[in-house]
Amino acid sequence: MKINLTINGKSRTLEIHPSETLLETLRNNGFNGVKFGCGTGDCGACVILLNGEPVNSCQILTAAVEAESITTIEGIGSMDKPHPIQEELVKAGAIQCGYCTPGIVLSAYALLKSNLNPSIDEIKNGIDSHLCRCTGYVKIIEGIKNAAERMSSSPKHCFGNKSQ
Amino acid sequence: MKMRNNASRYKSDNDMKVVGKSVEKIDSLSLSTGGARFYNDFHFPDEGYVKFLYSPHAHAKILSIDASKAKSLNGVIDILHYGNVPRILHTTAGQGYPEPSPYDAVMFDSTMRFVGDRVAAVFAETPEIAEEAISKIKVDYEVLPALFDFEKAIEKNAPIIHPENDKKYLIPAYYEPQRNIVAKVEINIGNLEKGLEESDFTFDEIFYTHYGSHAMIEPHGVVTYLDENNRLTIITATQVPFHVRRICAHVLQIPIKKIHVIKPRIGGGFGGKQEVFLEYIAGLFTLRTGKPAKIVFTRKEVFRSSRTRNPVRTRIKSGLKKDGTIHALSLDALMNTGAYGSHGLTVLSNVGSKALPLINKAPHQSFKGISVYTNLPIGGAYRGYGATQSYFALGQMMDIMARKIGIDLLEFYKENTIKSGESSPIFEKLGEGREGVKMSIKSCGLEECIDAGAKEIGWYSKRGKGIKNGTRVHGVGMACMMQGSGIPKVDMGAAYMKMNEDGSFNLQIGATDLGTGSDTVLGQIAAETVGVDIEDILVKSSDTDFTPFDVGAYASSTTYISGEAVRKCAFKIKEQILNIAAEMSKQPVESLKINDKKVIWDNGSINLGDICTYAMYQENQFQIQATASNISQVSPPPFSAHFVEVEIDTETGDLKVIKYVAAVDCGMAINPKLAEGQIEGSVLNGISWALTEEYRFNKKGAMLNADFGRYKLFTAADIPEMKTILIPTDEPTGPYGAKSVGEVAINGPAPAIANAIYDAIGIRFHSLPITVEKIFQELPYSDFIMTYK
Ligand code: FES
Numbered sequence: 001m002k003i004n005l006t007i008n009g010k011s012r013t014l015e016i017h018p019s020e021t022l023l024e025t026l027r028n029n030g031f032n033g034v035k036f037g038c039g040t041g042d043c044g045a046c047v048i049l050l051n052g053e054p055v056n057s058c059q060i061l062t063a064a065v066e067a068e069s070i071t072t073i074e075g076i077g078s079m080d081k082p083h084p085i086q087e088e089l090v091k092a093g094a095i096q097c098g099y100c101t102p103g104i105v106l107s108a109y110a111l112l113k114s115n116l117n118p119s120i121d122e123i124k125n126g127i128d129s130h131l132c133r134c135t136g137y138v139k140i141i142e143g144i145k146n147a148a149e150r151m152s153s154s155p156k157h158c159f160g161n162k163s164q
Numbered sequence: 165m166k167m168r169n170n171a172s173r174y175k176s177d178n179d180m181k182v183v184g185k186s187v188e189k190i191d192s193l194s195l196s197t198g199g200a201r202f203y204n205d206f207h208f209p210d211e212g213y214v215k216f217l218y219s220p221h222a223h224a225k226i227l228s229i230d231a232s233k234a235k236s237l238n239g240v241i242d243i244l245h246y247g248n249v250p251r252i253l254h255t256t257a258g259q260g261y262p263e264p265s266p267y268d269a270v271m272f273d274s275t276m277r278f279v280g281d282r283v284a285a286v287f288a289e290t291p292e293i294a295e296e297a298i299s300k301i302k303v304d305y306e307v308l309p310a311l312f313d314f315e316k317a318i319e320k321n322a323p324i325i326h327p328e329n330d331k332k333y334l335i336p337a338y339y340e341p342q343r344n345i346v347a348k349v350e351i352n353i354g355n356l357e358k359g360l361e362e363s364d365f366t367f368d369e370i371f372y373t374h375y376g377s378h379a380m381i382e383p384h385g386v387v388t389y390l391d392e393n394n395r396l397t398i399i400t401a402t403q404v405p406f407h408v409r410r411i412c413a414h415v416l417q418i419p420i421k422k423i424h425v426i427k428p429r430i431g432g433g434f435g436g437k438q439e440v441f442l443e444y445i446a447g448l449f450t451l452r453t454g455k456p457a458k459i460v461f462t463r464k465e466v467f468r469s470s471r472t473r474n475p476v477r478t479r480i481k482s483g484l485k486k487d488g489t490i491h492a493l494s495l496d497a498l499m500n501t502g503a504y505g506s507h508g509l510t511v512l513s514n515v516g517s518k519a520l521p522l523i524n525k526a527p528h529q530s531f532k533g534i535s536v537y538t539n540l541p542i543g544g545a546y547r548g549y550g551a552t553q554s555y556f557a558l559g560q561m562m563d564i565m566a567r568k569i570g571i572d573l574l575e576f577y578k579e580n581t582i583k584s585g586e587s588s589p590i591f592e593k594l595g596e597g598r599e600g601v602k603m604s605i606k607s608c609g610l611e612e613c614i615d616a617g618a619k620e621i622g623w624y625s626k627r628g629k630g631i632k633n634g635t636r637v638h639g640v641g642m643a644c645m646m647q648g649s650g651i652p653k654v655d656m657g658a659a660y661m662k663m664n665e666d667g668s669f670n671l672q673i674g675a676t677d678l679g680t681g682s683d684t685v686l687g688q689i690a691a692e693t694v695g696v697d698i699e700d701i702l703v704k705s706s707d708t709d710f711t712p713f714d715v716g717a718y719a720s721s722t723t724y725i726s727g728e729a730v731r732k733c734a735f736k737i738k739e740q741i742l743n744i745a746a747e748m749s750k751q752p753v754e755s756l757k758i759n760d761k762k763v764i765w766d767n768g769s770i771n772l773g774d775i776c777t778y779a780m781y782q783e784n785q786f787q788i789q790a791t792a793s794n795i796s797q798v799s800p801p802p803f804s805a806h807f808v809e810v811e812i813d814t815e816t817g818d819l820k821v822i823k824y825v826a827a828v829d830c831g832m833a834i835n836p837k838l839a840e841g842q843i844e845g846s847v848l849n850g851i852s853w854a855l856t857e858e859y860r861f862n863k864k865g866a867m868l869n870a871d872f873g874r875y876k877l878f879t880a881a882d883i884p885e886m887k888t889i890l891i892p893t894d895e896p897t898g899p900y901g902a903k904s905v906g907e908v909a910i911n912g913p914a915p916a917i918a919n920a921i922y923d924a925i926g927i928r929f930h931s932l933p934i935t936v937e938k939i940f941q942e943l944p945y946s947d948f949i950m951t952y953k
Pocket residue numbers: 035036037038039040041042043044045046047056057058059
C-alpha cells in the first residue's frame with residue numbers, strides 16, 4: 001500500500017506493507033539513524049518525533065500515521081550543521097557506542113522545546129524511557145543541561161522549521 | 165601521592181598537548197547526527213535474511229528434522245541444520261590461538277543442550293518469510309533429563325551434557341566432560357590449613373553470583389557478501405575481528421585469505437561480542453548461494469542464545485590475626501558455564517587471579533576452581549571476567565573480618581593490600597588458563613583512592629551511625645578491587661602509520677573500538693608522540709585487509725597493549741620526519757623539534773606537509789611510514805576503591821542508592837573524560853546487576869523474562885548521585901603512564917552495596933541480586949532495626 005508522510009519537513013509517498021512498523025519503514029527508506037534495540041518499546045533506541053512528540057517507532061504501524069509529521073535524527077542536525085544538543089553531548093563525552101544517542105537527542109529536543117530551563121530531575125525524566133548501557137547516563141544528563149543553557153540564549157534558532 | 169607522569173621518558177619538553185586531555189571522541193559527532201554506520205546500516209539490494217529455529221527443550225536429541233515444507237515456501241533460499249553442514253568442532257570464544265577454551269561446539273548439532281540452542285537456520289528473501297519458514301520446520305525430539313542445578317553437576321547420576329569423546333582442548337588443560345567438568349584449577353601458596361590454625365579468628369562463608377546479560381543496546385548481528393573476487397566479506401558487530409576471520413576459516417574450512425572481516429561502529433559489547441557464533445552461519449549461506457546474508461538478533465535472542473555472565477558459587481575462608489593482619493585466605497569456586505564451555509577455564513582462573521593478589525600479605529593462600537556444564541544459557545566473557553564474581557565474596561569478607569575485630573574497614577584494607585614495589589606469588593602461579601607471569605607492582609594509588617573516596621562519601625560521619633529519616637535508615641559501605649591490563653605474553657596489538665602531503669597521518673590499527681573510544685585514545689597517543697593535533701590523525705581500525713593484527717577488545721588490553729604499539733610506531737615516524745628535515749635544512753638532527761605542525765630549530769622552520777612532499781617527490785623518494793607491534797611481559801593492575809551510601813525502608817525493604825563514589829587509579833588517563841565514562845558505565849552496570857537484573861527460568865530451563873520490560877536495567881531516573889575520581893599514577897610500562905580502565909569498576913558495586921546494606925540493617929546478603937523482596941523478607945531478622953525502634 002502507499003502512504004503519505006512528512007519526514008523531516010519533506011512530504012513523501014512511500015510504498016509500505018500494511019503490517020510494517022514505522023521503525024522498519026524509516027530504516028527501509030534510508031533513515032539509518034533510527035535504531036533497533038528491542039522491538040518491544042522498552043529501550044528507546046528507535047525514538048522519533050511524531051508531530052513533535054517522542055515515540056518508540058517500533059511500536060507504531062506506519063499505516064496508522066497517514067499524513068502525520070515525523071522527525072528523525074537526520075532532521076535535527078548534520079555533521080556540517082549539528083544541533084546544539086548534538087554538539088553538547090559530544091563535548092560532555094556523553095557518546096560512547098552512540099547507539100542510544102539518536103533517540104536520546106530526539107527526546108532531549110522535545111524536552112527542551114517545551115522547557116529550556118529543566119532541572120536535573122526533569123532531564124532524567126525526559127530521557128527515562130531510554131536505555132544506555134555504556135555511560136551510566138551521567139554525561140548525557142550533563143550534556144543536555146549544557147545544551148539547555150546554551151540554547152536559552154537563542155531558542156528560536158534552535159528549533160528550526162524542519163521539525164514540527 | 166605519586167605525581168602524574170610527566171612523560172619525560174618520551175619527550176624532551178614536559179608539555180603534553182594531546183595526551184591527558186579530554187579531546188572529543190573522534191566518531192562522536194557522526195554518531196550523534198545518526199550518520200555513523202553500524203553493521204545493520206549496510207544494505208545490499210539482493211540481501212537475504214537469516215532466522216533461527218531454537219530448541220524448546222533444555223536437553224534433547226533430535227530424532228528427525230523435516231524442512232521440506234519450509235524449503236518449498238516462496239522466497240525461502242536455503243536452510244541449514246545438522247543434517248547438511250559438516251561437523252567441525254570449535255570454540256565460539258573469540259580468544260587467541262590456540263584458544264584456552266574447549267572445542268565443544270559445532271555449527272548445528274543433533275543434541276540440544278539448552279532452551280535456545282539452535283536447531284536450524286532459514287535464509288529467505290524477507291525476515292517475515294524466514295520466520296514463517298521456521299514455523300514450518302518439523303522436528304522430532306527425544307527429550308533427555310536436564311541438569312539445571314550447577315551444584316549437582318558432578319554428582320554421580322547427573323545427566324552428561326557432552327558425552328561425545330572427540331571434544332577437547334587444543335592446550336594442555338584439565339577437561340572431564342564425562343563428569344560435566346569444563347575446567348579445573350588449583351594453586352596453593354604456603355599451607356592454608358596451617359595458616360588457618362595459626363590464626364586467631366577464622367571465617368568461612370559462601371556467596372553466590374547470578375547470571376547477567378551484557379544488554380548492549382545494539383543486538384548482535386552480521387552481514388556477509390561475496391566481493392568482486394568472490395572473497396567472503398563479513399561486516400560484523402564484533403570485539404575480535406581477527407579471531408572472527410580465523411574461527412570462520414576453520415569452521416567453514418576455507419583459507420583465511422578468502423575472508424575479509426570489517427568491524428564498523430559497534431553498539432556496545434562488554435564481552436558479549438567477544439564470541440564468534442553468527443558470522444560463519446551468514447557466511448555459509450553466502451558461500452552456498454552467492455547472496456548477501458544478514459542476521460539481526462532480536463532482544464530475546466540476545467538474552468537467551470548469546471552469552472551471559474557465568475554464575476559462580478564462591479566459598480571463601482580466611483584466617484585473621486588479632487593485630488588485624490590476614491594470615492590465610494582461600495577461594496573455592498564452582499562456576500556454571502552453561503551448555504558450552506566458552507571461556508570456562510579463563511573466567512574461572514580470573515576468579516582467583518584477579519582477587520587474591522590484592523590481599524598479597526597473607527602467606528597462606530589457595531585457589532580451587534571447577535567449571536561445570538549445565539543445560540542453561542552459555543556463559544562467556546563479560547566485563548570483569550570472573551573478578552566481578554569473586555569480589556562479591558572478597559569484598560564482603562573484608563567487611564566481616566574488619567567488623568569482627570572492630571577495626572575501621574579503610575585501615576583494614578590499607579594494612580592488608582598490595583603496595584607499589586610489592587608482588588604476589590599468585591601473579592606467577594595463575595594466569596589465564598595457564599601459568600602467569602612474575603611481576604611486581606610499579607604503580608599503585610589504592611591508598612589515595614581509599615582516602616579520596618572516603619572523603620567524598622563522608623565515611624566517618626556516616627559509617628555505623630544508623631542515620632534515620634522517618635522509616636528509612638542509611639548505611640555506607642565500600643570495597644576495593646583490581647583488574648589487569650591485557651594478558652601478559654599473549655595479547656599482541658600492532659599499528660601502522662603513514663604520512664600525507666598536508667601533514668596528516670593515517671593511523672591503522674587492528675584494535676577494536678566497540679564504543680569505548682579506543683580509536684580516539686590511540687589517535688591521541690599517535691598525535692602526542694609525533695607532535696601534532698588529534699585532527700591530523702586519521703584513524704582506521706579493525707579491518708583484516710587494511711589494518712595490522714590485534715587480538716581485539718578484551719582483557720582490558722587496548723590502551724595498554726595497543727597503545728604502546730601506536731606509541732612505538734609514531735616514534736619511528738617522528739624519527740623519519742626529523743631526519744628528512746635535517747637533510748632539507750642542513751641542521752643537525754639533534755637541534756630539531758616538532759611543534760605546531762612544523763619542524764623547528766633555533767632560527768627556522770619547515771612545515772610538516774612540505775617534509776612529506778619532499779620525501780614523496782623530490783630526493784631519495786620514499787613513503788614516510790612505520791609499523792610496530794607490542795606485547796607486554798606484565799599486566800599492571802588498575803586499582804579502585806568504591807564507596808556507596810544506601811537508604812533502606814525498614815518497613816518495606818525498599819532500597820535506594822543515594823550516592824556512589826568510584827575512585828580509580830588507571831595510571832595516566834590518556835583521555836580523562838573517556839576514562840570517567842568507562843567507570844560510570846561500569847558502575848551503573850554493576851549496580852543494576854547487583855540489585856535488579858535477574859535471569860528467571862521456568863522449570864524447563866527457559867528464561868522467562870527475556871525482554872527489557874522484565875529484565876530491569878537502571879534508567880536515568882534510577883541513578884544515584886555518581887562521582888568519579890581519577891587518581892593519577894605513573895605506570896612505567898604503559899604508554900604515557902597508562903594502565904587499563906575498562907573493567908575494574910564493575911567489580912565494586914555488588915560488594916560495596918552489600919556492605920552498605922549491612923551497615924544500615926545488619927543483614928548480610930550472600931546471593932545476588934539483592935532485590936527489595938529479599939530485603940523485605942530479611943527485615944524481621946534485623947537486630948539493628950530492633951535497636952532503632
Ligand atoms: S527498539 Fe523500539 S523501544 Fe527498543
